[in-house]
Amino acid sequence: MRKSKKITRYLLLTIVTLFATSLLAGGGEEGHAGPINTEEDIQAYIQHHLQDDHYFTLFTNGETGHHVGFALPVIILDGGVHIFSAAEFDHGNQLVEKGGNFYRYYHSKIYRTDENGTINYDERGFPSNGKPLDLSITKNVVGILLASVLLLLLFGGLAKSYQKGPIPTGVGRVLEPLVIYVRDEIARPNIGDKKYRQFMGFLLTVFFFIWILNLLGMTPLGFNVTGNITITVCLALFTFFIVQFRGNKEYWKHIFWMPGVPVIMKIVLMPIEVLGMFTKPFSLLIRLFANITAGHFVMMSLIALMILLKQDFGVVTSTTISFVLSLFIMLIELLVAFLQAFIFTMLSALFIGMAVADHDHH
Amino acid sequence: MFQLLNDFSPGLFIMQTILLLVVILLLRKFAWKPILDALTAREEGIENALNMAENARKEIAALEAKNDNLLKEARAERDAMIKEAKETGVRMVEEAKQKAKEESEKIISQAQAAITAEKNVALAELKNQVANMALEIAEKVIQGQMTSDEKQREVANKFAEEISLN
Numbered sequence: 001m002r003k004s005k006k007i008t009r010y011l012l013l014t015i016v017t018l019f020a021t022s023l024l025a026g027g028g029e030e031g032h033a034g035p036i037n038t039e040e041d042i043q044a045y046i047q048h049h050l051q052d053d054h055y056f057t058l059f060t061n062g063e064t065g066h067h068v069g070f071a072l073p074v075i076i077l078d079g080g081v082h083i084f085s086a087a088e089f090d091h092g093n094q095l096v097e098k099g100g101n102f103y104r105y106y107h108s109k110i111y112r113t114d115e116n117g118t119i120n121y122d123e124r125g126f127p128s129n130g131k132p133l134d135l136s137i138t139k140n141v142v143g144i145l146l147a148s149v150l151l152l153l154l155f156g157g158l159a160k161s162y163q164k165g166p167i168p169t170g171v172g173r174v175l176e177p178l179v180i181y182v183r184d185e186i187a188r189p190n191i192g193d194k195k196y197r198q199f200m201g202f203l204l205t206v207f208f209f210i211w212i213l214n215l216l217g218m219t220p221l222g223f224n225v226t227g228n229i230t231i232t233v234c235l236a237l238f239t240f241f242i243v244q245f246r247g248n249k250e251y252w253k254h255i256f257w258m259p260g261v262p263v264i265m266k267i268v269l270m271p272i273e274v275l276g277m278f279t280k281p282f283s284l285l286i287r288l289f290a291n292i293t294a295g296h297f298v299m300m301s302l303i304a305l306m307i308l309l310k311q312d313f314g315v316v317t318s319t320t321i322s323f324v325l326s327l328f329i330m331l332i333e334l335l336v337a338f339l340q341a342f343i344f345t346m347l348s349a350l351f352i353g354m355a356v357a358d359h360d361h362h
Numbered sequence: 363m364f365q366l367l368n369d370f371s372p373g374l375f376i377m378q379t380i381l382l383l384v385v386i387l388l389l390r391k392f393a394w395k396p397i398l399d400a401l402t403a404r405e406e407g408i409e410n411a412l413n414m415a416e417n418a419r420k421e422i423a424a425l426e427a428k429n430d431n432l433l434k435e436a437r438a439e440r441d442a443m444i445k446e447a448k449e450t451g452v453r454m455v456e457e458a459k460q461k462a463k464e465e466s467e468k469i470i471s472q473a474q475a476a477i478t479a480e481k482n483v484a485l486a487e488l489k490n491q492v493a494n495m496a497l498e499i500a501e502k503v504i505q506g507q508m509t510s511d512e513k514q515r516e517v518a519n520k521f522a523e524e525i526s527l528n
């Protein structure tokens with residue numbers, strides 16, 4: 001306990017130091033200048049925030065284009081591994097040449113370009129340039145790492161506290177009921193008393209992982225990890241593969257040859273059930289992504305009201321309106337943060353439970 | 363939809379997959395397993411303790427019932443013993459009384475028999491003595507009265523009278 005406290009303190013110190021040095025180092029300039037005060041600017045700003053980023057930007061001085069934050073390491077796989085600081089891109093103002101290829105940082109993504117940095121667009125208006133495999137430590141990866149470290153510290157500490165006595169002390173007092181909640185309210189009723197234990201590792205990790213990342217997303221640090229489609233796809237695929245690999249004979253029988261219905265119905269049901277295999281995790285990934293993205297969008301839009309309503313209502317009124325509405329949404333988002341973690345875990349447990357059920361009742 | 367596809371980043375996906383796998387494995391080994399084991403152990407401990415308490419309670423109740431029964435039995439036995447003792451006592455007293463009575467009666471009857479015998483002996487002796495005395499008196503009287511003829515006649519008459527009267 002004492003040791004983990006020490007570790008936590010060192011971790012905090014490290015983060016603070018990192019921030020401090022980065023503040024001193026400062027950032028670079030981005031294309032557009034001037035304060036963000038029009039609807040289009042705000043829209044773009046929110047869009048930018050919702051995306052992953054290779055910079056950890058705390059805030060930006062719109063007028064000077066000065067970013068306060070620090071560049072994160074870029075790791076790209078493109079005919080060899082290239083590791084360099086994102087500072088080399090200078091927020092998209094600089095082309096980077098590595099191993100004979102030119103790379104350009106454009107809308108938070110790295111594209112392969114010619115030496116002039118030309119970006120070609122397809123018919124839908126998206127860049128059609130090739131993209132190298134980007135394994136960078138992006139802002140989302142930092143978020144994931146932070147959440148992982150927090151999880152390991154918190155629950156490793158809880159696990160250790162059981163060595164001293166049957167009742168945990170300190171923060172474990174709060175975490176233990178949550179673990180019991182996941183076990184007794186999510187895993188056990190959906191998977192069954194006999195089989196739930198082997199899926200607890202996944203369910204507990206996913207529950208706390210999503211919840212912590214949802215909560216991190218509500219801090220002003222600007223994480224939007226669980227609101228990123230890539231992350232939710234990954235999470236949902238974990239559930240998908242667990243369901244497919246752990247599904248028993250009954251599960252596959254229910255998909256390809258539904259028992260208890262006429263043959264004609266069996267044939268009709270087959271494609272529907274096969275489709276169902278994929279719609280289940282798809283609903284998981286869309287639900288989590290959409291809820292968290294929407295939450296961030298609404299939150300930022302309401303904060304932006306302060307700027308947009310300034311001319312019509314004056315500074316005090318617009319700030320008050322914005323503050324009250326934001327606070328209200330913030331409280332709802334606090335609930336949503338838990339709810340989405342709960343729903344994701346709950347549905348995962350439900351799908352796993354359906355796949356491993358014994359079907360004695362038929 | 364296309365925006366989402368454009369937003370999807372294979373690199374981030376790989377990073378997330380690897381990190382999540384590592385986190386799941388690490389947490390499973392260092393956190394979830396010990397935590398769940400501890401919880402299960404604790405819950406089983408509590409259940410066992412409750413069961414044990416319940417069993418102990420039942421045992422105590424059974425023991426109390428047993429004690430009560432024993433006590434009742436002892437009491438009943440004691441009562442029976444007292445009763446028996448009382449009866450024995452009464453019977454013994456009765457028997458003693460009976461025996462004493464019989465003995466006394468025997469003694470009395472023996473005494474009576476002895477008395478009767480003594481009396482008879484005494485009477486017989488008395489009779490003898492009286493007879494002797496009467497003879498002596500009669501002898502003396504006769505000696506005195508026979509001094510004269512007259513007196514002899516008188517006595518003879520008197521006897522004769524008496525005899526005739528009888």
